[in-house]
Amino acid sequence: MTDTLTGQDTAAAQPQKSIGSYLASHMREYGLLFALIAIMVFFQIVTGGTLLRPINITNLFLQNSYIIIMALGMLIVIVGGNIDLSVGSVMGFIGALAAVMMVNWGWSVPVASLACLFCGVLIGAAQGYWVAYWKIPSFIVTLAGMLVFRGASLWLLEGQSVGPFAREFQLLSTGFVPDIFGIGRPNGTALAVGVIAVILIFYFGLRTRAQNRKYGIEDEPVGLFYVRNAIIAGALFFVLYKLATFRGLPNVLITMGILTLIYAFITERTTIGRRIYALGGNAKAAKLSGIATERLTFLTFVNMGFLAALAGLIYAARLNTATPKAGFALELDVIAAVFIGGASMSGGVGKIIGAVVGAFIMGVMNNGMSIMGIGIDYQQVIKGLVLLAAVIFDVYNKQKQA
Amino acid sequence: MPTLLEMQSITKTFPGVRALDEVSLKVEEGEIHALVGENGAGKSTLMKVLSGVYPHGTYEGEILYDGEALALNGISDSEKRGIIIIHQELALVPLLSIAENLFLGNERATGGVIQWQETFRRTEELLRKVGLKESPATKVERLGVGKQQLVEIAKALSKEVRLLILDEPTAALSESDSQALLDLILELKAQGVTSIIISHKLNEIRRIADTITVIRDGSSVSTLDARTGGITEDRIVRDMVGRDMSARYPDRERRAGETIFEVKNWNVFHPEHAERQVIHDVSFNVRAGEVVGIAGLMGSGRTELAMSIFGRSWGQNISGEVFVRGQPADTSKVARAIDAGLAYVTEDRKELGLVLEDTIRQNITLANLPAVSRTGILSSGEETNVAERYKRAMNIRTPTVFQKVMNLSGGNQQKVVLSKWLFASPEVLILDEPTRGIDVGAKFEIYGIINDLSKQGKGVVMISSEMPELLGMCDRIYVMNEGEFVGELSADEASQERIMSLIVTD
Numbered sequence: 001m002t003d004t005l006t007g008q009d010t011a012a013a014q015p016q017k018s019i020g021s022y023l024a025s026h027m028r029e030y031g032l033l034f035a036l037i038a039i040m041v042f043f044q045i046v047t048g049g050t051l052l053r054p055i056n057i058t059n060l061f062l063q064n065s066y067i068i069i070m071a072l073g074m075l076i077v078i079v080g081g082n083i084d085l086s087v088g089s090v091m092g093f094i095g096a097l098a099a100v101m102m103v104n105w106g107w108s109v110p111v112a113s114l115a116c117l118f119c120g121v122l123i124g125a126a127q128g129y130w131v132a133y134w135k136i137p138s139f140i141v142t143l144a145g146m147l148v149f150r151g152a153s154l155w156l157l158e159g160q161s162v163g164p165f166a167r168e169f170q171l172l173s174t175g176f177v178p179d180i181f182g183i184g185r186p187n188g189t190a191l192a193v194g195v196i197a198v199i200l201i202f203y204f205g206l207r208t209r210a211q212n213r214k215y216g217i218e219d220e221p222v223g224l225f226y227v228r229n230a231i232i233a234g235a236l237f238f239v240l241y242k243l244a245t246f247r248g249l250p251n252v253l254i255t256m257g258i259l260t261l262i263y264a265f266i267t268e269r270t271t272i273g274r275r276i277y278a279l280g281g282n283a284k285a286a287k288l289s290g291i292a293t294e295r296l297t298f299l300t301f302v303n304m305g306f307l308a309a310l311a312g313l314i315y316a317a318r319l320n321t322a323t324p325k326a327g328f329a330l331e332l333d334v335i336a337a338v339f340i341g342g343a344s345m346s347g348g349v350g351k352i353i354g355a356v357v358g359a360f361i362m363g364v365m366n367n368g369m370s371i372m373g374i375g376i377d378y379q380q381v382i383k384g385l386v387l388l389a390a391v392i393f394d395v396y397n398k399q400k401q402a
Numbered sequence: 403m404p405t406l407l408e409m410q411s412i413t414k415t416f417p418g419v420r421a422l423d424e425v426s427l428k429v430e431e432g433e434i435h436a437l438v439g440e441n442g443a444g445k446s447t448l449m450k451v452l453s454g455v456y457p458h459g460t461y462e463g464e465i466l467y468d469g470e471a472l473a474l475n476g477i478s479d480s481e482k483r484g485i486i487i488i489h490q491e492l493a494l495v496p497l498l499s500i501a502e503n504l505f506l507g508n509e510r511a512t513g514g515v516i517q518w519q520e521t522f523r524r525t526e527e528l529l530r531k532v533g534l535k536e537s538p539a540t541k542v543e544r545l546g547v548g549k550q551q552l553v554e555i556a557k558a559l560s561k562e563v564r565l566l567i568l569d570e571p572t573a574a575l576s577e578s579d580s581q582a583l584l585d586l587i588l589e590l591k592a593q594g595v596t597s598i599i600i601s602h603k604l605n606e607i608r609r610i611a612d613t614i615t616v617i618r619d620g621s622s623v624s625t626l627d628a629r630t631g632g633i634t635e636d637r638i639v640r641d642m643v644g645r646d647m648s649a650r651y652p653d654r655e656r657r658a659g660e661t662i663f664e665v666k667n668w669n670v671f672h673p674e675h676a677e678r679q680v681i682h683d684v685s686f687n688v689r690a691g692e693v694v695g696i697a698g699l700m701g702s703g704r705t706e707l708a709m710s711i712f713g714r715s716w717g718q719n720i721s722g723e724v725f726v727r728g729q730p731a732d733t734s735k736v737a738r739a740i741d742a743g744l745a746y747v748t749e750d751r752k753e754l755g756l757v758l759e760d761t762i763r764q765n766i767t768l769a770n771l772p773a774v775s776r777t778g779i780l781s782s783g784e785e786t787n788v789a790e791r792y793k794r795a796m797n798i799r800t801p802t803v804f805q806k807v808m809n810l811s812g813g814n815q816q817k818v819v820l821s822k823w824l825f826a827s828p829e830v831l832i833l834d835e836p837t838r839g840i841d842v843g844a845k846f847e848i849y850g851i852i853n854d855l856s857k858q859g860k861g862v863v864m865i866s867s868e869m870p871e872l873l874g875m876c877d878r879i880y881v882m883n884e885g886e887f888v889g890e891l892s893a894d895e896a897s898q899e900r901i902m903s904l905i906v907t908d
Contacts, residue, residue: 211782211783214783215782215783215786215787215790216786216790216802217786217802217804269779269780269782270775270778270779270780271771271772271775271778271779271780272778274764274768274771274780275771277757277760277764278757278760278764278768281757281758281759281760282753282754282756282757282758282759284753284754285748285753285754285755285756285757285768286757286768287715287736288712288713288715288736288746288748288754288755289736289768289769289822290713290735290736290737290739290740290769290826291736291737291768292735292737348757348759348760349759
């Protein structure tokens with residue numbers, strides 16, 4: 001550690017690094033993207049083209065939306081140095097609550113939905129309170145929460161499935177954005193969103209580059225920048241085009257996309273985001289820098305509760321019924337997505353976009369293996385090994401750097 | 403005397419860095435050999451080569467030990483030959499007893515079943531040797547740092563040590579604990595143990611070392627024979643930094659303005675043992691442009707005092723008043739203390755001062771994020787500007803401010819912590835051991851920064867265990883002992899003897 005100075009001086013002498021060495025030093029970020037692409041190409045081939053059929057892409061989003069939405073909150077909780085094991089149960093409980101309110105009690109959809117989201121916030125607050133202000137390990141508090149809300153869903157539903165929901169509630173999950181241009185097929189809205197997304201990717205990418213140059217921040221080599229963004233933009237447009245040839249943009253995709261952007265912005269560009277990273281990186285130093293660490297920890301759980309509730313509504317709307325088994329063991333998928341996405345178990349490290357890509361890696365594997373007809377037994381084993389491999393890859397990279 | 407160890411032209415490179423460049427070191431049997439040099443000079447790397455952390459083949463050069471070429475493959479290899487290294491960060495398990503720690507990995511056991519009687523008997527023997535009067539069953543966490551250091555040495559003795567390597571053994575020790583430790587090293591020498599001691603404390607080295615090797619920038623620059631006398635500290639410092647350091651404390655025009663910071667009747671109780679009062683009725687003040695020292699032994703309550711004032715970060719049942727510029731100030735939360743104009747640079751920068759995983763830029767702005775953001779949204783450019791400004795002003799040696807702070811040397815890390823607090827634009831800075839564990843050159847720079855602060859009319863409170871530093875820097879020194887202020891000395895009256903006598907006659 002004490003010998004690094006001379007090393008940095010030599011690095012400073014040659015700021016123009018080759019693409020190869022840049023890739024090597026940013027292995028994690030690119031590796032994740034390439035892994036997702038490789039996995040998609042692999043399943044596209046072995047499923048004989050089924051994976052990327054429009055209907056299947058639509059399904060992929062519908063199947064994974066609630067995992068991705070919870071992964072956003074889980075990333076923040078994990079970056080803050082905690083974990084939440086209760087999200088699967090909370091999601092199931094909120095779905096059950098929604099069913100009881102709407103089906104049994106006849107509450108209107110907006111009122112019941114708001115009540116459910118509020119209930120999620122309260123659950124998050126209740127768990128966060130013990131973690132933040134009583135310093136009880138989050139593992140234990142949320143393990144308790146997992147059992148409590150699993151039981152609460154059973155009690156609420158009296159062991160039965162409750163449904164179906166009103167048509168307008170189902171739209172939350174299974175609805176599609178109508179074609180504003182009236183073309184029908186391909187769906188004009190989806191295509192327009194695709195074009196706008198491609199323009200925005202390059203616009204913001206170039207703007208950031210210009211800013212980085214202005215402040216002398218090291219950036220990726222220009223060739224790599226265009227290649228990477230072309231791949232991302234191309235893939236995005238490809239997916240949106242495929243969606244356009246089916247039924248257009250699913251509502252959940254919009255919800256998910258907007259939430260991802262919001263949370264990426266919060267974590268990377270706001271003071272509260274920065275403080276959460278500092279809290280997870282070194283809670284004592286953060287506290288002595290005037291950061292209200294307890295309140296921040298509390299808020300990460302409140303946020304998690306809110307997102308778990310939203311996921312619960314979406315899940316219930318998709319199945320059109322609430323079952324006592326809903327959300328069972330789902331927290332593990334969410335946590336796995338976050339760690340595959342590069343977050344660190346000890347806190348302070350991780351990115352929203354990583355968690356989302358991590359969730360897609362899991363989702364594509366689930367979907368691809370199901371299409372191939374691989375049994376649930378093998379699927380579990382393979383998913384477990386992928387999680388382990390991702391984390392080993394992380395640790396290996398870290399050791400190589402040190 | 404025969405030569406015990408000879409390291410010949412050791413060269414060790416890391417990707418892009420030549421950490422050691424043909425370093426040679428010759429240690430005679432039965433001597434105490436001091437290894438000195440600035441942080442980053444390569445001392446620790448050299449010792450890692452010697453102890454097998456960097457195995458044979460990963461470096462160039464030859465090691466002769468006891469006349470034989472040494473090809474080590476790991477620490478256990480070197481330990482087998484009686485080469486034991488005691489690191490700066492102690493490697494004890496706090497929740498285990500002294501006896502369990504001493505024989506960890508080396509248990510007195512038959513067939514995997516620990517022989518407790520034998521273990522305790524041997525432990526008592528070893529503890530007697532190092533002069534530690536504790537029961538072998540005492541948990542290590544209940545011992546102070548000084549005693550823990552002795553346990554480490556006892557552990558080394560349990561392994562039939564021939565060559566004992568101590569990496570900054572007294573860095574965290576109080577004056578009296580340090581003395582005891584140095585006496586023990588001399589005692590071991592009398593019993594035939596050879597030692598290599600790495601230290602920044604030149605007075606200690608002069609006291610016990612037979613030979614001194616100075617390392618600078620990865621090369622050995624000189625080997626001095628300390629037995630003949632006539633080696634001055636200035637001479638050693640000159641070799642270490644490669645230039646004359648006539649003044650170790652930069653000059654400052656001393657002028658004190660009005661009182662800007664005052665603490666009255668401060669009382670603090672222990673956070674876990676509510677009946678134990680740790681700080682008793684302490685009152686002090688600081689004037690604008692003044693550097694005020696707090697002297698005292700380790701455990702006298704200096705850090706507890708500072709932390710309890712700064713946002714009640716330590717202790718309970720705190721009472722007393724704080725005034726900033728004559729106005730009562732609310733310091734009950736860290737954020738409020740910062741708003742009131744206070745800053746506290748912690749004693750332990752890695753544990754309490756820095757987010758090591760984060761970049762220099764992120765660390766510098768952490769205590770004052772609103773200044774680089776609008777309505778909660780950070781301005782990346784503004785933040786970079788701020789970081790670059792402090793990088794230049796503080797002379798933080800790094801190619802970019804996007805470097806993670808864990809990759810910086812101790813001195814540069816400390817500059818990052820200071821930058822963080824200066825950016826919060828405080829009126830009063832409390833600096834707790836601001837130069838601990840950093841080298842002479844960086845120390846001088848930090849003193850310069852402190853003088854700049856005083857020139858700007860800020861008040862500085864400096865807590866330090868190094869008395870020469872307090873005497874060299876402060877306008878006034880409060881002496882603290884067992885949670886009380888036992889005296890106040892002006893710069894003219896103060897001397898090491900007077901401070902010590904205030905402490906001991908209390």
